[in-house]
Amino acid sequence: MSHLLLDATLATAERQLSERVDGEVSFDAGTRAAYSTDSSNFRQVPIAVVCPRTVEDAVEAVAVCRRLGLPVVSRGGGTSLAGQCCNEAVVLDFSRHCHRLVSVDAEARTCVVEPGIVLDDLNRQLAPTGLRFGPEPATHPNCTIGGMIGNNSCGATAQRTGKVVDNIRSLDVLLRDGTRFTARALDDEAYAALVDGRTDRVAEVHRELRRIRDEHGDLIRERYPDIPRRVSGYNLDSLLPEHGFDVAGFLVGSEATLVTVLRAELELVPVVRARTLVVLGYPDIARAADAVPSIVEHDPIALEGVDHKLVHDEQLKGMNPDALEELPDGTGFLMVQFGGEDTEEADARAHAMLEAIGHTEHEPTVAFYDDPEREQELWAVREAGLGATAHVAGQPDTFEGWEDSAVPVDRLGDYLRDLQALYDEFGYSSDTGPALYGHFGQGCVHTRIPFGLYSTEGVATYRRFMERAADLCVSYGGSLSGEHGDGQSRGELLVKMFGSEVVGLFERVKTLFDPDDMQNPGKVVRPAPLDHHLRLGGTWSPRRDVAGLPLHFDFPHDGHSFAQAANRCVGVGKCRQLAHDGGDVMCPSYQVTGEERFSTRGRARLLFEMLDGHRDSPITDGWRSDEVKDALDLCLACKGCKSDCPASVDMATYKAEFLAQHYRHRLRPRADYVTGYLPAGVRVVDRLRLAPLVNRLAGVRPLRRAGSRLAGLEDRDPPALATRSLQTWWRDRPSTARPEPARGSVLLFPDTFTNYFHPEVGQAAVRVLEDAGWDVTIPSEPLCCGLTWISTGQLDVAKRRLRRTIDALAPHVRAGGLVLGLEPSCTTVFRSDAPDLFSGDPDVDRLRDHTVTFAELLTEHSDGYEPPRLDGTSAVAQVHCHQHAVLGWDADRTLLEHSGADVERLESGCCGLAGNFGFTAGHGEVSEACAERVLLPRLRAADPGTVVLADGFSCRTQISQLDSGGAEGQHLAQVLAGALDRRTQDHTGDHTGDHTGRSTT
Structure with missing residues (x-):
């Protein structure tokens, strides 16, 4: 098709799809770039992406594409490892809207679902019935x-429940020509009636399917490996009489190459009520x-099997540290x-199992667990395999390709x-890889290999x-794929496994x-071919004017290369979790929009596409790309x-670097200047003592609206400035007798938000720390970590401000002094951003190592x-995102437990304000939606008197400004200071101050 004809066809397709399909129809470069690959080595830019509403x-959509001669590919979570989810086609993404649980028949143990429903969401909805869908891949969230239907997925639970093909009752499918029918198993009578x-x-x-079965049944029986994890090839064996001429089973695992699946009737299994985990070394x-057959x-x-190399990779990445310490002796588990x-x-x-194998040559070392929480921690070691073995510091990059071969269980040891x-x-091979792990109970082996895919x-x-590995697997009577399908990784090699006659049947x-x-x-x-359409490859070469520009961040963990970053x-897709599960924060914008381009x-x-390393990249203007800017806008x-x-x-970090490069030598949006230069602005207001006037003017609604519009901000109340800053309070503090310091000196860093907006937090911290025996100092000069300039991508200014602060703090940290950060986002700058901006600077490294949280x-x-003591205190904690991601909350939990408080950490993710984000025009809806997911409903439902812990200024502001049932967030320092005041009052009958609410100064 010529380019002119193609352009005309695409214009017609966009018009017709938009007119006839309810849902999102996207032909833009940004969306197409986001769908250009899956979790595989391959890359193909789609023609368009359609997210149908029903x-x-x-x-x-398929009808329009048929009339215009455009290919189609269905896509779910996009986590396929063999390239089957990317193609130069119109992508049908069912995950955004078509995710309904249509019906449940608990008595028959079946349910009907739409294809876009996420496995964990389905099982959560099924929970009241005591049933669940059995197969569970590691990507179940x-x-x-x-x-899963497209790939015939399995997971660890397949040991009990089998593959997807074993759990399908029927499929509602659509052929390319528009024919729609229900595929199911058919006995002779039902077949005849049809x-x-x-x-x-x-x-x-x-x-025709019946004819293939009757003519080639013996060939199929001969060539198909009789193992539980045969996933490669079409399921022609499902058509055999012994499998009931199961047309639905035949279509499972066909990877969207034969039909479009519209609905599925699933067979369900009872939930296992109790589990016990034994780890053998x-x-x-x-x-x-070798020990697997006897087990x-x-x-x-x-x-499941796990080797010491996977354990080593997880240790290097700091993944699942508590669980790794629980493993028994050994290097294979x-x-x-x-x-x-x-x-x-x-x-x-x-x-019973342990007693039996204890009398064989396979006697292991043993660790035994029947505590569900500890079991889940250990299970996370296995489920983290793909992510753990990718991009390990100091090791070559590893890739999929030969990641899920399967062989007979009794030959697994020799195969390995x-x-x-x-x-x-x-x-x-090396001392550290490739790691070997997988579903050993069914002979399936996972691995990632350091293929040198950067060179010809x-x-x-x-x-x-790949060719040699396929020969090896076949020699063991195995399957090239035991879980992830063939796609492009192994499609070319199927003839080695099945022979030309069976592959001819696939083509038929x-x-x-x-x-x-x-x-x-x-x-x-x-x-x-398996070496075509590679995402990297010997010809991949990022544009020099993109990859070669001087960077502000050093990217030390990516070879100092933005291209590597x-x-x-x-592509594992963990950022695509819609329902918050397990305490993860990422990715709030995806959680509330469901759009792929707004996921991490x-x-x-x-x-990656912005680097323009391929001739067909849809992103062609590098750092100036508006498509990339729009995708990052909701980050x-x-x-x-x-x-x-x-x-x-x-x-x-990538966003900050991009914005710095995008606006190099150009004017920025007004909001960037207003929010970025906030520290400088409030410093002037404080010096001129204009805070009361500014607060009064901000309270005049017409003025606020006009000012917000002029500044490029959302129409929401700005946070009130304190009438006296923390530094002013410290300077004017009376010289009363205080406890003799017993622990040394600590420098309390007067960040912008504590200093000028919530000085009562700093006052409370001083009160608690002095009571604990610390000599507290607060610098008198204005200091700033540069956070607001970093978050708006004004990195030149950020580095100047941060450099000045580093130099001011250097004498203290050189002498071994600690720096206390009260605001999590500013503390994170010292612990994370500064070392990345000033890599190798000894003063920066010292500051990182000497900065502590309260x-x-x-x-x-x-x-x-x-x-x-906080005995009897009931509290809920909204943990700041940066505290979750960088600083950690374990110390807070320990401190609260020692105080006697009953604290629930909210599984709420980001509050949605996120510094300047929630105040920038166009972000209000997403900001509030983030808060409404978990945080605000939980606060409204809280019992009266429940303390709301929120160390982050943004979190406290969001809670205060949105309808949170009257709740107000408090910093941990305020809560402990309040307990001190109550203790003092109990002893003296006199209340010494108010450190639990807003400033009384």
Whole structure:
């Protein structure tokens, strides 16, 4: 198709899809860039992305594409590892709207769902029935049922429940030509009723499938490995009589190459009421695999393998530290889980297994757990495999490709030995990798390999290895894929596994369902070569004027390269969790919008495309790209991804660097100047003592609205300035007798927000610290960490302000003094941003190491300190995002527990204000939606008198300004100071001050 004709077709497609499909229709460069890849090595820029609002809209979208000759690919969570979710096609993303649980029949143990429903969301909704969908991949918080059907997913639970193909009752499917039918298992009578006397497409399809079965049944039985984890190829075996001519089962795992799945009827299993986990240690991973057959005999509900290299990678990344300490002795581990109606039954099964294997040559070291919380921590070690083995400091980058082969369980140990020998032969082995782990109870092995995909020679070696590895797997009677499908990674190699005759049947089926090859073309059948469409490859070369510009951040963990940082995302999709689960913060903008380009992963994809390393990149204007700027605009810079992302993508830093480069030598939006220069502005107001006047003017609604509009801000109340700053209070503080300091001196850093807005927080901190025996000092000169300039990307100014502060604090920290940060975001600058902006500077490193939070100072540097009692106090804690991501909250929890308080940490994620974000025009709706997800409803439901802990200025402001049921946030220092005052009042009958509310100065 010529470019002119293609442009005309695309214009027509955009018009017709927009007119006929209810939902989002996106032909823009930013959205297409965000969908250019999945979790694989491959990259293909889509023609467009359609997010249909209903499955009927999806039917209409396919009809438009059929008339215009445009290929289509269905997509769920986009976490596929074999390239099946990216294509030069119109992408149908069902995850944004088509995620309904349509019906549940608890008695029949079935439910009907739309393809975009996320597995964890489905199981949460099913929880009252005591049922769940059985298969559970490691990506269960964000993978969709449609994607699981496309890939025939499994997960650790497949040991008990089988693959998706074993749990499907029927599928509502759409052919490319518009034919729609329900696929299910058909006995002879049902088959006859369907085809007799009919000549339509449905009858034609079923007759041909029956003919293939009857003519080639013996060939299929001969060539298909008889193992539980055969995922490669089309499920022709589901058509055999012994499997009930199951057309739905046949379509499972076809990776959107045959049909579009619109709804699915799922078979459900009872929830396991109690679980017991046994971890077995062995001298090496191959000998652990040797023991698997004897353990499988005891019917565990899950049996996973993990080697010491995966453990080492997680240790280097600081992942799951408590769980790793629980592992028994050994360098190869089996994680064996048993279930029962109660803990006693599950424990009994585990003990029976241990007694049996204790008398064999496979006797292991043992760790035994029946505490659900500890079990979950250990299970996280296994589920973190993909993220843990990607981008490990000091090690070569690793990639998918040969990540999920499967062999017979009784040959697994020998297969691992031969696979390791293959690694050695190709130069992929080292003391630290590749790690081996996986679903050993079914012979499935996961690994990531340091393929040299940055060079032509490395790509050629990758191809040779894949061919040899396929031969090795087939020689063991195995499957090239035991979980993640074929896509483009292994499609080309299927002939080695099945032979040319069976691959010919795959092509025959493809022609039957999709004669024009418009359903996800180039995958599984007639696939593109495994070394084509690579996201990297020997020809990938970022533009020098993008990748080569001087940077403000040093990116020390990415080889000092923004290109490497932009390539850090491995697509696991953890940032796409819509329902908050497990205390993660990222990614608030995705949580409230559901848009891929507003996820951490989507933004990383756009930044990668911005490098313009491919000729067909949709982002062609580098740092000046408006598409990238728009995607980053709703990034709250919460830094949640820095800790929650398995690959440690730090989008807040990337955003700041991008904005600095984007506006280089250009005027910025007015809001950037207003919010960025906030510290300088409030300093002037304080010096001229204009705070009362400014507060009164801000309270005049017409003036506030006009001022907000002029400044490019949302129409919301600005925070009130304190009438006297913390530094002024400190200077004027009377010289009364104070406790003799016993612990040394600590410098309280007067950040802008504590100093000029909430000085009562600093006053409370001084009160508590002096009572704890510290000599507190507060600098008299105006100091600033540069946070507001960093968050708005004004990095030249930020570095100047921060440099001045570093120099001012240097004498104190050189002498070994501690710096106390009360505002989490400013404290994070010293602990994280400053070392990245001034990499290798010894004063910066000292400041990082000597900066402490309030709770850290009292728990880690105050031996023997006993906090004032908070017995009977009920509190909820809104943990600041930067505290979650960088500083940690463990010290706070410890301090509160020692004080006797009953504290619930809210699983609320970001409050939504996020410094300047919630005040910038156009962000108000997202800001409030973030707060309404968990935080505000929980505060409204709190009992009267519940203390709301919120160390962050933004969090306290958001709670105060939005309807939170009258709750007001307090800093931990205020809560402890209030307890001190009550203690003093109890002793003297006199209240010495108010440190729990707003300033009384």
